[in-house]
Amino acid sequence: MGPIVDVVPSSADFPRQTEVVVIGGGIVGIATALALVRQGVQTVLLEKGTVAAEQSSRNWGWCRRTGRDIRELPLINASMQLWETMNQTTGRETGFRREGIIYSSRNEQQRERHLRWIEEARQYDIHSQMLGPSELAARVPGLTSSFAGALFTEADGRAEPQKAAPAMAMAAIEAGLNLQQHCAVRTIERSGGRVTQVVTEHGAINCQSVVVAGGAWSRLLLQGCGVEIPQLKVLSTVMRTRPLEADISSCVSLGSVAMRKRLDGGWTIASSATNVVDITPDGLRFMKQFMPAFKVERGALKLKLGARFVEEALLWKPGQADKTSIYERIRVLDPAPHQPSLQQMVGDLKRALPAFDGLQVAQSWAGLIDTMPDAIPVISGVDNVAGLYIATGFSGHGFGIAPAAGQLMADLVQNATPIVDATPYRLSRFTDGELVRAQHWL
Ligand SMILES: Cc1cc2nc3c(=O)[nH]c(=O)nc-3n(C[C@H](O)[C@H](O)[C@H](O)COP(=O)(O)OP(=O)(O)OC[C@H]3O[C@@H](n4cnc5c(N)ncnc54)[C@H](O)[C@@H]3O)c2cc1C
Known part of the structure; x- marks a missing residue:
């Protein structure tokens, strides 16, 4: 089971018509809907499960510029500004705090890479610094492991994933959003080169535009209306502890293990060294496109052949308007945590920081990350299908970047001046001859 999330009520009336339908009640869909309704656009958000x-x-809650792909820096800079006022915007506690993010450098080679990133990021007005071993020890007291240094961004922050998107959803409802939960979209219908309606399990909704913000489901949803995106899923495992005192205010990655303080006094702990990639039919289909990213990340990825191959081959089929779909059968994607990762992260953390020796695990969970070959998102219209927009493939970075990603998506839908240049995030980069490459800075 996943973590307990603040509850958001659905709207009373099921709409038959609207200007924009957003599919997906994750933080990206919600940020898009919030930006749209605040600009007076009639918007319906459809979520197959709950917000x-x-x-x-399920994510770590890091709102991070540190070590990001350079192409994402304008977007995350804009996002950090939106996070800064998110509690006021929503009138609620999202948990956002600017307490800094630290990525330790295990060796000289990694330290050099971190230094190069600092140089690159400076042109975006990001002033990260390299901490020496003693400065790292001052920010992470009691550290027993030795590191060559650490990449530190003081103005980075964190928020509470179980609170932030629900708070934004509540604010969007107050601004006019119609939210329908337990409402799976089966198909996106098009006619004469443009979208015309979505068909849900509760009936059809006519609309001018559709935004697909379906996270790990986006590829399947788009496949159903004839649009191909190269997207795979990566499993990442997390746990939270019971309240525990430790004098560390920043989010910290110590190589194999990462941690951040929670508002409830506990810690969110995760493996920053092990993610699991199930071999699936899509994995075989996109092997060539993902190979460069896989080579770069291979130390942190474990390939696994298991039940997911058969499940996806047999069950993960695009929906049909008049039949119960996979989206109704799997209301919430709730994969089992990877037990070896959990054991490893607890062991590594206790060894590195004796203050965590008495930690008690309150809960563990896993999530499936929607990943693109170049590990940056698609925030884009679709050539040849007027009114169809995509915001997906956030590749493990979408929580922090969501406020600005949602604003950018809303700008594209309205054909307004975009909050940042959307060119790097266009869907057509996979087909227009651009060399698709992932960057690896951390
Ligand atoms: C373990 C883990 C750690 C992470 N850590 C961080 C971090 O520290 N910082 C960071 O910035 N990012 C992090 N991420 C990434 C971040 O969580 C995601 O990028 C972000 O949450 C994506 O949001 P989303 O709205 O696109 O997708 P999701 O949150 O996955 O939401 C998609 C929604 O679409 C709905 N949906 C799908 N199909 C349909 C349909 N047919 N009809 C109706 N609804 C549908 C789904 O039910 C789902 O609720 C992490 C991710 C994981 C898994």
């Missing part, structure tokens, strides 16, 4: 039950409540 933020998938990736958006």
Whole structure:
């Protein structure tokens, strides 16, 4: 089971018509809907389960510029500004705090890479610094492991994943959003080169535009209306502890294990060294496109052949308007945590920081990350299908970047001046001859 998420009520009336339908009640869909309704656009958000039950409540909660792909820096800079006022915007506690993010450098080679990133990021007005071993020890007291240094961004922050998207959803409802939960979209219908309606399990909704923000489901949803995106899923495992005192305010990655303080006094702990990639039919289909990213990340990825191959081959089929779909059968994607990762992260943390020796695990969970070959998102219209927009493939970075990603998506839908240049995030980069490459800085 996933973490407990703040509950958001659905709207009373099921709409038959609207300007924009957003599919997906994760933080990206919600941020898009919030930006649209605040600009007076009639918007319906459809969620097959409940708000933020998938990736958006299961993540670490890091709002991070540190070590990001350079192409994402304008977007995350804009996002950090939106996070700064998110509690006022929503009138609620999202848990956002600017307490800094630290990525330790295990060796000289990694330290050099971190230094190069600092140089690159400076042109975006990001002033990260390299901490020496003693400065790292001052920020992470009691550290027993030795590191070559650490990449530190003081103005980075964190928020509470179980609170943030629900708070934004409540604010969007107050601004006019119609939210329908337990409402799976089966198909997106098009006619004469443009979208015309979505068909849900509760009936059809006519609309001018559709935004697909379906996280790990986006590829299947789009496949159903004839649009191909190269997207795979990566399993990442997390746990939270019971309240525990430790004098560390920043989010910290110590190589194999990462931690952040929670508002409830506990810690969210995760493996930053092990993610599991199930071999699936899509994995075989996109093997060539993902190979460069896989080579770069291979130390942190475990390939696994198991039940998911058969499940996806047999069950993960695009929906049909008049039949119960996979989206109704799996209301919430709730994969089992990877037990070896859990054991390893607890052991590594206790060895590195004796203050965590008495930690008690309150809960563990996993999430499936929607990943693109170049590990940056698609925030884009679709050539040749007027009114169809995509915001997906956030590749493990979408929580922090969501406020600005949602604003950018809303700008594209309205054909307004975009909050940042959307060119790097266009869907057509996979087909227009651009060399698709992932960057690896951390
Ligand atoms: C373990 C883990 C750690 C992470 N850590 C961080 C971090 O520290 N910082 C960071 O920035 N990012 C992090 N991420 C990534 C971040 O969580 C995601 O990028 C972000 O939450 C994606 O949001 P989303 O709205 O696109 O997708 P999701 O939150 O996955 O939401 C998609 C929604 O679409 C709905 N949906 C799908 N199909 C349909 C349909 N047919 N009809 C109706 N609804 C549908 C789903 O039910 C789901 O609720 C992490 C992710 C994981 C899994």
